Amino acid sequence: MLRELSSVFIALFLVVYLVQIYQLTKGPDAYIAFTQKLSSPGWILFHVVVLLFALYHSVTWFQSSAVVLPVRLGDRLVSRQTVTALHIVAWVIISLAVLILFLALKG
Amino acid sequence: MTTEKTTEPLWWGLFSAGGVVAAFLVPIHIVLVGFALPLGWISDSGALYRIWWVKLYLFILIVLPLYHWGHRHYFALNHMGLKSMSKLLAVLCYGGAIIGTAVTAWILLKV
Numbered sequence: 513m514l515r516e517l518s519s520v521f522i523a524l525f526l527v528v529y530l531v532q533i534y535q536l537t538k539g540p541d542a543y544i545a546f547t548q549k550l551s552s553p554g555w556i557l558f559h560v561v562v563l564l565f566a567l568y569h570s571v572t573w574f575q576s577s578a579v580v581l582p583v584r585l586g587d588r589l590v591s592r593q594t595v596t597a598l599h600i601v602a603w604v605i606i607s608l609a610v611l612i613l614f615l616a617l618k619g
Numbered sequence: 620m621t622t623e624k625t626t627e628p629l630w631w632g633l634f635s636a637g638g639v640v641a642a643f644l645v646p647i648h649i650v651l652v653g654f655a656l657p658l659g660w661i662s663d664s665g666a667l668y669r670i671w672w673v674k675l676y677l678f679i680l681i682v683l684p685l686y687h688w689g690h691r692h693y694f695a696l697n698h699m700g701l702k703s704m705s706k707l708l709a710v711l712c713y714g715g716a717i718i719g720t721a722v723t724a725w726i727l728l729k730v
Binding site: 536555566567570575614 | 638639641643644645646647648649650651652653654656657658659661662663664665666667668669670673677678680681684685687688691692695720723726727729730
């Protein structure tokens with residue numbers, strides 16, 4: 513049930529992100545004004561809740577991937593904990609790459 | 620019934636692709652959009668959203684999780700005893716994701 517709920521919050525976040533990008537059709541000022549609007553306590557709380565659900569979704573997704581897609585090395589089965597840990601390492605690297613790209617491209 | 624059988628792998632494929640995108644990519648975007656920009660850790664005027672491959676990336680980032688959501692809710696609501704409304708649920712869940720796809724494409728092309 514929590515996982516069902518997590519996808520609702522992720523979808524809500526994506527809608528907010530899309531609305532933010534839409535502001536650019538009215539010019540950079542509208543975009544900047546919208547990003548500033550998100551600094552109100554209500555929106556910060558919303559994003560805290562969304563982030564917690566998203567992290568829950570990520571970790572449980574990595575755990576279930578380790579069950580659904582077992583990894584073999586030769587004839588040895590890699591333990592589920594190791595596969596989950598490798599997913600988390602890949603996730604951290606991907607997140608850093610997105611962050612670096614955003615910092616490099618932002619205007 | 621035959622159409623349901625033939626389209627089901629497609630929805631499952633979109634479901635898992637959406638799950639992967641949501642798991643690996645969404646949290647860092649929540650940090651950027653929800654905290655870094657509003658709280659002034661990073662400033663941005665949105666110029667990067669005009670780059671074509673950034674648009675393509677955002678299309679994947681936004682659209683695939685919508686199918687993940689649609690597919691998950693279609694089955695969750697069916698299991699919750701709304702099976703008699705199965706057709707309506709399919710229209711709402713998958714239709715919602717398809718409308719979301721069109722709206723996302725329209726906005727990204729317009730920016």
